[in-house]
Amino acid sequence: MRMSKAFIPTLRDNPAEADTVSHQLLVRAGFIRKSAAGLYHYLPLGMRVLSKIENIVREEMDAADCQELLMPIVQPAELWMETGRWHVYGDEMFRIQDRHDRSFCLGPTHEEMITDLVRNEVTSYRQLPLRLYQIQNKYRDERRPRFGLIRGREFVMKDMYSFDRDPAGLDESYQAMYQAYTNVFRRCGLNCRPVEADGGAIGGSATHEFMALADIGEATIVYCDSCDYAANVEIAPCPKDDTKIDAAPLAMEKVSTPNSKTIEDVAAFLKVDAKQCIKTLFFQADEELICVLMRGDYEVNDVKVQKVHPCYTLEMAEEEAVAKAVGCSFGSLGPVGLKDIKIYADYSVENMVNLVCGANEEAYHFINVNPGRDFQVEGYYDLRTLNEGEPCPKCGGVTKYARGIEVGQVFKLGTKYSEALNASYLDENGKSNIIHMGCYGIGVSRTLAATVEQNNDENGIIWPKNIAPYHVVVVPISAKDEEQMAIAENIYKQLQAQGLEVVLDDRNERPGVKFKDADLIGYPVRITVGKKAVSDNIVEYKLRTAQENEELTVEETITRAVAYIKE
Ligand SMILES: [Zn+2]
Structure with missing residues (x-):
């Protein structure tokens, strides 16, 4: 390539909207250009890197007996209704209608499509196992597209789906992909770590995320210094504290707490420890308002809440909605006297004695509140986020935090989609069985950006030679x-x-x-x-x-x- 003929528009300064090093460098060095929020052109240099990553992915997939195919980006709504996910995806799904008013979406993923294809073609055990993948644009209408290619609304993904006769076959496919992913990221020059993770909207039993370590990563990883434990903080289990507090329950009392909005304010005003207060949080779970209780010094974990109270979308409730239901706005909320609202409490609340909580009346709190006596809950659960330094869930060692960019994820789906879509096969005895599935994604364009995030200096990008343009x-x-x-x-x-x-x-x-x-x-x-x-x-x-x-x-x-x- 002669530079005099090349289309490599470099810039002297960082573009104003570029919010991470990789975003700045990829735009400045002439690899990408923004078209609209979360939508990017890959210029010739960017395209070369993308192709190289794709080829590494292809080589590793093909070596693991996977076959490449290509499915439509535009997917019929009916299939998504069959699995019930037309609603799960909510506003993140790009939905379109054709001239006959039939509904479609731009594929955010392809479990429905591939399972539909396979149920129509596979009938016998002789056709299994089957591992099929594609490399293609995916679409998610992110509320906040950011970090350039890392959280875009259109992105390039490799998605692979495995079809096996039984759980043992699925285990084999899962292990093969786990190894293939390790190879892919090593060859791309990424410092990557597999961690235990949550299945989210995809569902399934076992899943690992592959995290590229980077300070800008949106995911928090908990890992252990003494053993190989590493997990997304979303799923890291918190220890249940069984210490009984030796104090006699006192009579509940309402006290005035002027200008005390936060746990810290209330604790300081009443001269008690934050551990003696409870945090009362309200979530909008689809159409329902639910309440979550937590010891004052702990943080709530949305993913765990959603496991306990299954729903399509879970968001912190708007102050207006809470005020309407409870008769009090943020700052003085509490569980005492709540009617028709489910209350889920974290384990940390179970053994508290004479605690402090809001009185559901502006600028008032209750003191000497006791769970079970003064309010009832649906149950006590692990609903909080593990703090750095707490004991490792596996060995009891000291945990640490790291930030990561999720570049890949492997899922054991089991029969979730094959059952919903009736994908089955006949075994040697002519008996019908449900197919066991796994799905496995790599964010190809995200891998490109994550590599730059990890490999740069004050002068620019330092490409690992395997994927340099x-x-x-x-x-x-x-x-x-x-x-x-x-x-x-x-x-x-x-x-x-x-x-x-x-x-x-x-x-x-x-x-x-x-x-x-x-x-x-x-x-x-x-x-x-x-x-x-x-x-x-x-x-x-x-x-x-x-x-x-x-x-x-x-x-x-x-x-x-x-x-x-x-x-
Ligand atoms: Zn450990």
Whole structure:
């Protein structure tokens, strides 16, 4: 590729809306351009990287006996109604109607489509196991698209679906994918960690997420220093504290708590510990308002709440809705006297004695409230988020937090979709059995962005060589110098002949501009051709990861570059 002919529009400054390093660098270095919120063009450099990641994914999938196919992006609503997910997806689903008023969606995932295909084609045990995948655009109408390619509304995904005779077969498929994913992310140069996770809207029994470690990651990972435990904080179980407090229940009393809105305010005003107060939270669970209680110093975990109270959507309730139902706005809410509202309490509330809670009256709280005596609950559950430093759920060691970008997820679906859609096969005895399914996704465009998030410095991107858009850039100091250009041209052609992907920066620009662009774009190798090349056959060889250049003969340079890229 000659830079003079290339479509690589680099920018000097970070675009205003770019909110993470990878987003800034991918736009500035000319890999992507925004079209609308969460929708991006992949420019030629971005497209090259994307294709390389796709090819790594393909190689690993094919090596694990998976076969590639391609399904329609536009999916009929009827299939989603059969599994009940037409509603689960809520506003995140892009819904469209054709000219006959038939409803469709732009695929956010393809479990329904593939299961429909397979139920119509597979009838016998002889056709199983089957592993089918595609690489394609997916659509989710995110409330807040952000971080460039990391949370877009259109993104490239690899989705694989496995079909097995029984749970043992599914185990095998799951293990094969777990290994394939480990290989994919290693080959892409990502520092990635598999963690136990929640199934969310997809459902299923076992699932792991593959997390690229990064400070901007939206997911919190809990891991243990002493063992291999690692989980998304959404599912990390919290220990149940069984210590009984040795105190006699006192008579409940209503006290005035002016200007005390938060737990901290109330605790300070009443001169008690936050651990003596309970947090009263209201959630909108579909159409229903529910109440969750938690010890004052703990944080609620939405995912756990939704497990205890299954619903399509769970959101913190609006203050207006709570005020209407309870007769009091935020700041003085409590469980005492609540009518027709389900109350779920965290384990931490169960053994509390003489606690403090809001009185459901502006600027008043109750003291000496006792669970069971003064209010009733549906039950006590694990509803909170494990704090960093608490004991590891597996070995009791000390837990730590890390942030991660979810780049892949593997699910054991079991028979959830095959039952709903009646995908079955006949065994050797002619008996009908339900197919066991797994599904396995890789965010291909997200992997691209996560790689940049992990591999950069103040000058730009540092591409791992397996997915770099080009391997080498050859920079003649002066494009007007015919002798320099001839040597640069020669190196360019020799490297190409050896199978390397090379850019010749033949632009009539100052060397500083070319170097800046080379570092920004992040080619693994830069070869600079200056005066010494003409007088002494010496050029500069520099790796993007190295601080210094080396002076080598043209021949040595070519040998080194080829060896480095192919090693
Ligand atoms: Zn542990």
